[in-house]
Amino acid sequence: MAGQNFRTFFQFPSLNSVQWYPGHMAKGMHKMQAVLVRCDCVLEVRDARIPFSSRNEKFSRILAGRPRVLILNKADLSAKNTRKQIVERLGKHEIIFTNSAKQYHPSIRQIIPAALRSMNEHGISSDNKKGFFRIMVIGLPNVGKSSVINAIRRIRKNKGNAAHVGGVPGITRAVQTNIEVCSNPKTFLVDTPGIMPTYVRDVEVGFKLALVGTIKDHLIGEEYIADYLLFTLNRQKQFSYVEYFGLDDCTDDIDQLLVHIGHKMGALRKGGVLDLKQAATRFLTKFRHGHLGTILLDKIHKTT
Ligand SMILES: Nc1nc2c(ncn2[C@@H]2O[C@H](COP(=O)(O)OP(=O)(O)OP(=O)(O)O)[C@@H](O)[C@H]2O)c(=O)[nH]1
Ligand SMILES: [Mg+2]
Structure with a gap:
């Protein structure tokens, strides 16, 4: 096969005119912060093909000091032999590789126990005063937040989809609280709109985000x-x-x-x-x- 004359670098265009953070995201972020005070834990969903680039600085305040689980979703599309190194680089949080597109994938079973462990470490237990847990699911657009919620609900409650899912970014437009996904312990998930950074400084990161579909293709x-x-x-x-x-x-x-x-x-x-x-x-x-x-x-x- 040919290939020795392939480009060694990509001529990136300027992405200065791309509007990364449209109005509905600012609104969504505002609402998320209001609901967050009633949440016990946060599930951050990233795309397993870009485990580092799909980190959003905007979530720092939401995650700081809170029980959290990092979900690397769409793991079926990501090279499997790199998982160990990814986990090493990401640090000591609870990290789970998932495939939420497949019905009843075993990876989904690990999510609620990991959240319980993380809450337990922060002194939040199932005998809390409310008698239930509320967990917020956050991430960039189109990484599979709503799919993860539906998959947990399917596996834990044997119930159909509660959150809208779609192949383009921006399907979930509003915060949706109280999706019951588990009876023991009683657990509600909060679905949220995908949130982009206000501005993406690194052009290559911008292209990776576009390639996995976190923004609409026509923008680039x-x-x-x-x-x-x-x-x-x-x-x-x-x-x-x-x-x-x-x-x-x-x-x-x-x-x-x-x-x-x-x-x-x-x-x-x-x-x-x-x-x-x-x-x-x-x-x-x-x-x-x-x-x-x-x-x-x-x-x-x-x-x-
Ligand atoms: N291959 C694969 N596809 C997935 C997986 N999870 C979700 N998808 C697909 O990814 C697309 C986006 O899924 P959603 O659950 O709507 O993503 P979201 O993060 O809620 O998106 P927004 O609400 O737009 O922010 C859909 O076409 C899903 O079928 C996965 O684990 N593997
Ligand atoms: Mg969604």
Whole structure:
């Protein structure tokens, strides 16, 4: 396979005009802080493909000094052989890798016991005055907060979905309190809207956040994100896209790849012009659904 002439760095565009933090997030954050005083513990959900980049400074105050569990969700899409090193770098919190898209995945069973352990360490026990626990679930958009809630409820109460889930960011728009997920001990989860940082200074972090779908694609541009995906797959020698899309060989040229995908899917605009945006969306969607292999987008040994 070719590949020795691949790019060694990506020419990032400026992301200064991207509005990372729209109005509904500011409103959501305000409401979350109000509800937080009635919560005993916080579950922070991150995307396991970007365990470090999906940390949001905005949550520091919410998490400080509180019982907490860190959930690295979408673990089915992340490279498994890096888990030990990720945990070492993240430190001594309760950390659980989960797959909440799959019905009854065993990883989900670990969440409530981990929360109970963390609360216990902070002197919060089930004989508290209220007689129940309330736990807030926080994280960036589209990392799977609502899916985690539904998965716990399914496994612990054998009940259907209580929180709306969707493939694009911004599905949960308001704080939803009192979703009962467990009877013994009686536990309510609080679903919250995905919250982005106000501004993303590191352009590569911005692209990683876009690649896993925490912001709407059009804010950066489908073709730009697709090019970053191609660059990343090649850099990590993850060439399953070649077979998946029926290419003759790997390529470092996003136009070549998108023209190929566009032809294959018959993506034509009026006048018979190839719709490369649609082809880029197809490439991104296949990656996001795990068809192009598992991947860790963050570097283990970089301090962020
Ligand atoms: N492969 C995979 N997909 C997942 C997992 N968890 C959630 N998803 C998918 O990710 C998408 C987003 O899930 P949500 O639960 O709506 O995410 P959210 O964090 O609540 O999103 P917002 O409410 O928009 O902030 C959906 O398409 C889910 O099916 C997972 O563990 N693995
Ligand atoms: Mg949600």
